[in-house]
Amino acid sequence: MERMSSKDVYMFPIMGSAVLFSLYLVFKFLPRYYVNIVVKAYFCVFGVLVLAANVEKLIALIIGPAATKPLDKTLFRVWIPFMSSSEEAKEAEEAGGQKNDESEGEEGAENNNNTKQQKKADDGRTPISTLDLISLAISGGVMYLYLIHNHWTTSNLLGISFSIQGIEFLSLGSYFNGVVLLCGLFFYDIFWVFGTDVMVTVAKSFDAPIKLLFPRGGDLPHSLLGLGDIVIPGIFVALLLRFDYELHRRRRIASGKGKETDTYHGRPSSLKYFYTNMVGYVIGLATTLWVMFAFGAAQPALLYLVPACLGSSILCALLNGDMRELWAFTEGEEENQSGDGDKKNE
Numbered sequence: 001m002e003r004m005s006s007k008d009v010y011m012f013p014i015m016g017s018a019v020l021f022s023l024y025l026v027f028k029f030l031p032r033y034y035v036n037i038v039v040k041a042y043f044c045v046f047g048v049l050v051l052a053a054n055v056e057k058l059i060a061l062i063i064g065p066a067a068t069k070p071l072d073k074t075l076f077r078v079w080i081p082f083m084s085s086s087e088e089a090k091e092a093e094e095a096g097g098q099k100n101d102e103s104e105g106e107e108g109a110e111n112n113n114n115t116k117q118q119k120k121a122d123d124g125r126t127p128i129s130t131l132d133l134i135s136l137a138i139s140g141g142v143m144y145l146y147l148i149h150n151h152w153t154t155s156n157l158l159g160i161s162f163s164i165q166g167i168e169f170l171s172l173g174s175y176f177n178g179v180v181l182l183c184g185l186f187f188y189d190i191f192w193v194f195g196t197d198v199m200v201t202v203a204k205s206f207d208a209p210i211k212l213l214f215p216r217g218g219d220l221p222h223s224l225l226g227l228g229d230i231v232i233p234g235i236f237v238a239l240l241l242r243f244d245y246e247l248h249r250r251r252r253i254a255s256g257k258g259k260e261t262d263t264y265h266g267r268p269s270s271l272k273y274f275y276t277n278m279v280g281y282v283i284g285l286a287t288t289l290w291v292m293f294a295f296g297a298a299q300p301a302l303l304y305l306v307p308a309c310l311g312s313s314i315l316c317a318l319l320n321g322d323m324r325e326l327w328a329f330t331e332g333e334e335e336n337q338s339g340d341g342d343k344k345n346e
Helices: 006-029 032-071 086-102 105-121 130-149 152-169 175-195 198-205 228-254 272-295 302-320 323-328 334-345
Strands: 074-078 126-129 211-214 223-226
Touching: 006 032, 006 175, 006 198, 032 130, 032 152, 032 198, 126 130, 130 152, 152 211, 152 228, 175 198, 175 228, 175 302, 175 323, 198 223, 223 228, 223 272, 228 272, 228 302, 228 323, 272 302, 302 323
Parallel strands: none
Antiparallel strands: 074 126, 211 223
16 A cells, blocks of 8 residues: 655645646647557556456455356466566565575575565466456456447446555545645645636546446536545545544553554544544535536536535544644654655665
């Protein structure tokens, strides 16, 4: 999971604005047809992989762990750009070698044997199992239908898959970061939707699964919901779910059932922050869609989603007396993260 730093959060609306305006200029001055060919090719390649990852999880959930295990055995290994890393494998090998040099006697021989096995298994290529092949076949079929028919249902399937992956691999790091990011994107969304035609032009010009489409009936154009309006509030909701688990951990420590070194242990008896925020998000999204249909015009979804998400979390904290804990909630120390980054750069 990639954890956002305070700098990332502050720069996000600025970088987002730069990318959005650059895309606007591309669509304005270059042939839209050829731009969309390039964009669609890019999203199709990664769309198949992203959808396959979600299909694999769905299959495992349906058939259960016992039936999944035989299907998850590695059949062969392949090199996949951006997913396979020979550099990481090389670093792991060098690290293992250094440890072996420091080891002596039987311990050194055992470490050397383990390193050889690890070198053989981790060669920088991605392992492919039967479950992977089944998932890729299903996702490839969905992509084929999308390319041939360009139907809104297949487009939404791919868009939802991108959203799930985004929420899964991004973390805000702290509640304060979440507040700053949502507030910054609140004004970002209002400006680019109400203040200019940039956001709407890019959204309508992009022929790729970067938005969810909602039919309005007849010959009316589909209503749009950008994936950013799902992913950004989604990672905030996920943060509050982890806050529920953190409160559970602290209560176990206070009752003498846990230790300070314990990580999240067991499902909390109450996921009040998660459920409260989910309700707030649904209300904000329903409000966005209602206003969109009522006025027949594009709406900045974050105009409604940000107050709904922040308001519901703050209200829940005030009612439960957790405001101080919520405001100070941090997933690890940013200093450690930046320190690790400096070491890697050295």
